[in-house]
Amino acid sequence: MSLKRDLGWKEATSLGTGAMVGAGIFILSGVAVGKAGPSVMVAFVIAAMLEILLGLCYAELACRYPRAGGAYEYVNVTMGPLIGTLIGWSYWGAWLAASSFVSKGFGNYLHSLTGAPPLLSAVTLLLVLGVLNILGVKFSGVVQVGIVIIEIIVLLLFFALGFFHVNYSLFTPFMPNGYGGILAAALVGFLSMVGWDVIVDAGEEMKNPNKTIPKSIISLILMVLILYSGLLFVSTGVVSWKELGSSAVPVALASQQFLGNIGPTLVSIVIVVALPATANAFIISISRTAFAMGRNGLLPQ
Template identity: 30%
Template structure:
């Protein structure tokens, strides 16, 4: 019975104890980890995407996306406090819903982390190009800075940064650890500066019409469609739960880190969105010469933006460095360039955390025998899982080279939303199955919160563009083929090995550039 392969909770906890990762992260460090993972391309770049889909109504989109994440965070917190182990939703599903569904959830998380890293790489590329233009007046040819969907051939800056971060994670240098801690502060400072400069000069007339595309339009347009895309701006908070095995007093600190990081980022996002909408650029969607709405990431929008740029006008929806562009239009040219510089410097830390998160997912799945154990081999010199990291980096690089940031974000969201639904179901099932088990953190109003999580996630998924919706079932089908071809037979649980061997239990030490900054 495939669905009957449920790994006992106590066995999972014993495996974590054998593995014995160094527990060094506290509540503040976890919150910083969450903020570092969350604040990135979503707010620095996808503000343009949201403006094209919803106009000023993207304010409501941020509220909707944040609300869905909030209820999902409450569900995550209960499970993470009960099961302070690596693997996030994959591990929780293994303990509650069985091996095959756990594999599918883990496979969806792989989609989330890898494609998210690609999206951030493309976002970084936009700011890199903007820095060359803003500081040095250098214009790079479109063919080399955008993929085919955006009117180019290949996004070379995105390829460069994805490969650089992959190499950094393989090497595991201490220097990058200290830098990564500083980058979190740079991102928060940059958003604070933007808010301080943009809010006082808001033009309230820019908020009308507030919902030019309505609530739910064609192909992901409208307030709900924008919420489905801008959901990416919150992706990353679940990376906190993947660090549970390396956390001091996880029963207390994991919930604080999850909810604290989400709350901090939500406040920033609402203020930043208001500043962008109220700027001279406004946030009304770009239309064709015939007045037709153009989908984000489409060749039509790219061509229209090129036409408008030739006329000396670049709307918010066309900008690849939205926040820097807003400040330049307000009149703060140097501050705009500095905001761009901050994003240029800070976004690589998000790529790092996302690739790190996927390598940890692969490691845990390999530890359970569902993937070849060779994949999680630790490099003898650098002490990092170099094979997994290299494979992940190549996949991230290929996606970043050819796809626009909006399409990548929507694909990543599909995987994330599926994992969140699984988490909500796990909390409810486990509460009924083992009501007396110790729960350091209990999700309040569980049935209401879990139901809201499932309904919210399904609603956002159905509001994604059709092609993004289809990626998830296709990806899941590929995952099932892999599972039945290898994982079903090689599974430790299926072979009666409920607990792994001592030699298999020793995970590689987490990449120093992720762990050590938060020890400072």
């Protein structure tokens, strides 16, 4: 059994963007700002450099073993079926839990906007995404590209509208917690930028994987770094870093400064648009890991 190589650079990058640009940045940005202050942008650059180093390791393995399953497949080949089984089940379970969490978050945010039942919305989302993937990863990839384009446009608008309201005096002091604060924020940034590994999970469906996978991983991390840097620049420029650090909804708080009461609503809409792309990326990871384990006899074929 094998999979069709239908995904090019555009689809692969969109798949990874959907996994990375989820609700995490809208929450974790406040945590990172609370640790580093305005220098949080430097912390995210450090985090991106670490992501690229790790991404290059994944890309090297993906080029050697361009098969479905990602990390599970590499461990199974190099360390044997026992370790492969442990990693495969752990990986599969982690993505399963993550997709459930994301879908529930989608239901809650949609409920806050429209009053739709949260649980029904979450289940409906999973069913719709399941149907899209049954129709084929190429069709699913097209939908993913569309969602990601909307996300990028909205984040760029956030930067464009907020840029002219930035108060540069809020960037002083630039490093209120010193280098230790930057390193602590870099760890949070690293966690918020994880998700590009979904690309290697679908390695068996990549056209020319030796070029597509490394190119997609590096371009994806750099693109997300630019988007996050813009969001952090505006956020720390319109609200005190201490306020952002103590807020449960930092991006909504920042948007309220230059968009008024419509700001939090806009942020909720962005999250509702972003979460289906995140859930879709996780579902692809789940199914490809299960497929690889089934092919190797660790799950029913």
